Amino acid sequence: MGRCGRSSTASCRSTTSPTPTPRCRREVCSASSCCACDERAGQREPGDCCGSAASAGRSRSDLVSLQFVKLGGSLITDKTGEQSLERATLDRLAAEVAAAQTASPTALVVGHGSGSFGHVAAARTALRAAGAASPDRPIDRPSATEVSEVQAAAHRLHAEVLKALRAAGVAAMSLPPSSWLTLQDGKVANAGCGAVAQALELGLVPVVCGDVVLDSVRGAVICSTEEVFSVLVRGGGLAGRFTRALWMGRTDGLLVAGKRLDRIDETNVESALAEAGGALGVDVTGGMRHRVETLWSLAGEVGESWILDGGRPGVLEAALGGRRLGGTCVGRAEPALGRPQAGPPPPFMSS
Amino acid sequence: MGRCGRSSTASCRSTTSPTPTPRCRREVCSASSCCACDERAGQREPGDCCGSAASAGRSRSDLVSLQFVKLGGSLITDKTGEQSLERATLDRLAAEVAAAQTASPTALVVGHGSGSFGHVAAARTALRAAGAASPDRPIDRPSATEVSEVQAAAHRLHAEVLKALRAAGVAAMSLPPSSWLTLQDGKVANAGCGAVAQALELGLVPVVCGDVVLDSVRGAVICSTEEVFSVLVRGGGLAGRFTRALWMGRTDGLLVAGKRLDRIDETNVESALAEAGGALGVDVTGGMRHRVETLWSLAGEVGESWILDGGRPGVLEAALGGRRLGGTCVGRAEPALGRPQAGPPPPFMSS
Numbered sequence: 001m002g003r004c005g006r007s008s009t010a011s012c013r014s015t016t017s018p019t020p021t022p023r024c025r026r027e028v029c030s031a032s033s034c035c036a037c038d039e040r041a042g043q044r045e046p047g048d049c050c051g052s053a054a055s056a057g058r059s060r061s062d063l064v065s066l067q068f069v070k071l072g073g074s075l076i077t078d079k080t081g082e083q084s085l086e087r088a089t090l091d092r093l094a095a096e097v098a099a100a101q102t103a104s105p106t107a108l109v110v111g112h113g114s115g116s117f118g119h120v121a122a123a124r125t126a127l128r129a130a131g132a133a134s135p136d137r138p139i140d141r142p143s144a145t146e147v148s149e150v151q152a153a154a155h156r157l158h159a160e161v162l163k164a165l166r167a168a169g170v171a172a173m174s175l176p177p178s179s180w181l182t183l184q185d186g187k188v189a190n191a192g193c194g195a196v197a198q199a200l201e202l203g204l205v206p207v208v209c210g211d212v213v214l215d216s217v218r219g220a221v222i223c224s225t226e227e228v229f230s231v232l233v234r235g236g237g238l239a240g241r242f243t244r245a246l247w248m249g250r251t252d253g254l255l256v257a258g259k260r261l262d263r264i265d266e267t268n269v270e271s272a273l274a275e276a277g278g279a280l281g282v283d284v285t286g287g288m289r290h291r292v293e294t295l296w297s298l299a300g301e302v303g304e305s306w307i308l309d310g311g312r313p314g315v316l317e318a319a320l321g322g323r324r325l326g327g328t329c330v331g332r333a334e335p336a337l338g339r340p341q342a343g344p345p346p347p348f349m350s351s
Numbered sequence: 352m353g354r355c356g357r358s359s360t361a362s363c364r365s366t367t368s369p370t371p372t373p374r375c376r377r378e379v380c381s382a383s384s385c386c387a388c389d390e391r392a393g394q395r396e397p398g399d400c401c402g403s404a405a406s407a408g409r410s411r412s413d414l415v416s417l418q419f420v421k422l423g424g425s426l427i428t429d430k431t432g433e434q435s436l437e438r439a440t441l442d443r444l445a446a447e448v449a450a451a452q453t454a455s456p457t458a459l460v461v462g463h464g465s466g467s468f469g470h471v472a473a474a475r476t477a478l479r480a481a482g483a484a485s486p487d488r489p490i491d492r493p494s495a496t497e498v499s500e501v502q503a504a505a506h507r508l509h510a511e512v513l514k515a516l517r518a519a520g521v522a523a524m525s526l527p528p529s530s531w532l533t534l535q536d537g538k539v540a541n542a543g544c545g546a547v548a549q550a551l552e553l554g555l556v557p558v559v560c561g562d563v564v565l566d567s568v569r570g571a572v573i574c575s576t577e578e579v580f581s582v583l584v585r586g587g588g589l590a591g592r593f594t595r596a597l598w599m600g601r602t603d604g605l606l607v608a609g610k611r612l613d614r615i616d617e618t619n620v621e622s623a624l625a626e627a628g629g630a631l632g633v634d635v636t637g638g639m640r641h642r643v644e645t646l647w648s649l650a651g652e653v654g655e656s657w658i659l660d661g662g663r664p665g666v667l668e669a670a671l672g673g674r675r676l677g678g679t680c681v682g683r684a685e686p687a688l689g690r691p692q693a694g695p696p697p698p699f700m701s702s
Contacts, residue, residue, distance in 0.1 A: 178546065
C-alpha cells in the first residue's frame with residue numbers, strides 16, 4: 001500500500017500490473033504521490049502525479065498509456081517576427097523528449113504550433129480558423145495559391161521540428177493533418193487517424209501540427225494543434241487512450257493577475273476562461289483561451305492536461321516522466337470512479 | 352468531322368462539348384490527330400494525341416479530365432549517388448508544368464520517385480517494397496528508427512520538389528502517402544484519397560511521392576509512385592477519372608535493343624515486359640519492368656500512359672498539352688467502344 005492509503009480515483013494511473021488499463025481501478029492507491037490526494041513527496045510541487053512509476057517497463061507500442069506533447073508556436077518560434085525559428089529552444093525540447101523516452105519509453109504523439117511560420121502567412125490570406133463561426137453570408141474561399149503558400153510555411157517549421165527530434169534520437173514520423181483530415185464547414189468530414197495509431201504501434205513518435213486543412217464548404221481552413229488533438233482524442237483507434245497532454249508554452253501555466261493558477265476544474269473554469277487571453281504576436285486560431293476551452297471540453301476524455309513553461313529547462317522531461325513542475329493542471333477535481341463524464345464537445349467538433 | 356473520319360474509340364478524348372465525359376463516346380472522331388488512327392499532323396511524331404484541344408477552356412477543378420505526371424527519381428536525382436539532387440532538371444520540369452498549366456489549365460496530380468534519397472536509405476534497412484511477395488517465414492519488421500530515417504530521406508526530396516513547383520508558380524500541395532495510406536501485408540487497408548480529390552477541386556496540384564507506408568503486418572513498406580498511382584486510380588473520388596498519365600524518366604520510352612518501342616498493347620505486352628529491365632542505381636521497388644506492369648494492369652482504367660524522356664526539354668510541357676514527343680504509349684490498341692475492359696489488377700493491389 002502506498003503513502004496516502006486512500007481509495008484510488010479515475011485520475012490515478014499508477015499500476016505495476018502487466019496489463020495496465022487506461023484508468024486504474026484498484027481500490028487502494030499505491031502511488032508515492034497522487035494528484036487525487038495532493039500528498040507531496042520530497043521536493044515535488046503541488047499536483048505531482050504518479051505516471052512515472054506507471055510508465056516504467058512499458059513498451060513504446062503500449063497504446064493503453066498515451067501521452068501528447070504540444071510544442072507551442074510561441075515557444076519554438078519568435079511570433080513577433082516572420083518565419084523566425086527559436087532553434088536553441090527547439091533543440092533543447094527535442095533533447096528532453098529523447099531523454100524522457102530513453103529513461104521511460106511511453107507511447108507519445110508530438111504536436112506543434114505554427115508560430116511565426118503558418119500564422120503570419122495565413123493572416124495575409126482568406127484562410128480562417130476551422131473553429132471560427134460559419135458566417136451567414138457567402139465566404140471568400142482562399143485561392144489555391146494561398147493554400148499552397150500557407151501550407152509551405154507551416155511545413156517549413158514542421159520539417160525543422162522533425163529534424164530536431166530525429167537529431168536528438170527520437171524516431172519521429174511526419175503525419176501532417178493536411179494529408180489525413182478533411183472538413184465540411186469547419187466540422188470533421190473524414191479523419192484518417194489510422195496512420196497515427198499504426199505509427200505508435202511500431203514504436204514511432206507521430207508528429208502532427210497546426211496545418212491547412214481542406215474543407216468542402218470553405219475551401220480550406222487553419223486547424224490549430226488543439227483541434228487536431230481533439231480529432232485524435234476522439235478518432236478511430238486512439239479514442240479514450242490519452243492519459244496526459246502536455247502543453248508547452250512560454251508561461252508557467254495560466255497566469256491570473258500575474259499569479260499562476262495551479263488547477264482549473266469545475267470550481268473555477270468559468271473565471272479561468274474569462275481571464276485567459278489571446279496569443280502573443282500573430283495567431284489566427286486563438287491563443288490561451290482557445291487552448292483552455294479545448295482542454296476543458298476534453299477533460300472527460302483525457303486523463304489530465306498540463307499547461308507548462310517550456311522555456312524552463314527540465315519541465316518537459318519531468319512531465320513526460322510524470323512529474324509536474326509548476327504550470328496549470330486542467331482536469332476535473334473529483335472525477336467519478338471509473339470513466340469521468342464527458343465534457344461538452346469542443347467548439348471545433350460540435351455541429 | 353475531323354481528318355480521319357473513323358469511329359472514335361474509348362481512347363479518344365477529343366471533344367468540344369461543354370461537359371466532356373471521361374471517355375469520348377461520340378461516334379465520329381473529330382480530332383486532327385488521333386492515337387487510335389495514328390494519323391499525323393504537321394511535325395508531330397507517331398502517336399500524337401488529341402488532348403490539347405480538349406483541355407482548352409477547362410477550369411482546374413474540372414475533375415473529369417485529370418492528368419498524372421511522375422517525375423522519375425532517376426531524372427530528378429543522381430541515382431548512382433546518395434541524396435544527390437539534379438536541381439537544374441527539377442527546376443526545368445517544374446517550369447514546364449507551370450507553363451503548361453498557364454497555357455491550358457487542367458486538373459493535375461504530380462508524383463515523384465524517391466531516387467537517391469529514399470531508395471538508398473531504404474536499401475540499408477529491413478524495409479521492403481509493398482509489392483514484394485509476402486514471405487512464408489516471419490519477416491523482419493523494420494525498426495522505428497529505420498522507418499523514421501527512410502521517411503526523412505524521402506521527404507527531403509519531396510520538399511525539394513514542392514519548392515521547385517511553387518517557385519515556378521504551381522499551386523502545389525504536399526500530400527505524402529505515408530499520412531493517408533495504410534496497408535495490411537502489402538495490400539491497401541485504408542486509402543484516404545479525400546484530400547487529393549478536394550485539393551483538385553480547389554484548383555491545387557496535389558503532390559504525392561514514393562514513400563514509407565505503414566503496414567499492420569509488415570510494420571512498414573516502401574510504396575512506389577506507381578503503387579500510389581494505382582491507389583489513386585481506384586480510390587474514392589478519383590476512380591476512373593485519370594485520362595492520361597505521363598511517366599517522365601531518363602530514356603525515350605521503353606528501349607528494346609536500343610530502339611524505342613512506340614506502343615505497348617495487347618500485341619506486344621508480353622515481349623515488352625520480358626525486355627523491360629530494372630532501374631539504374633539503387634531502387635528497392637523495381638524500375639522499368641515494375642512501371643510497365645503497373646501501367647498495363649491499369650490500361651482499362653487510365654486513358655493512356657506515356658513513358659517519356661524527361662531529360663529532353665519541352666517533352667513534358669508538350670505532353671501536358673496533349674502533344675506526345677517520342678516515348679512509348681501504353682494502352683490498348685483496339686479498346687471496346689465505351690469503357691474498356693479492366694486489365695488484371697496490379698500486383699500491389701491483388702489479394
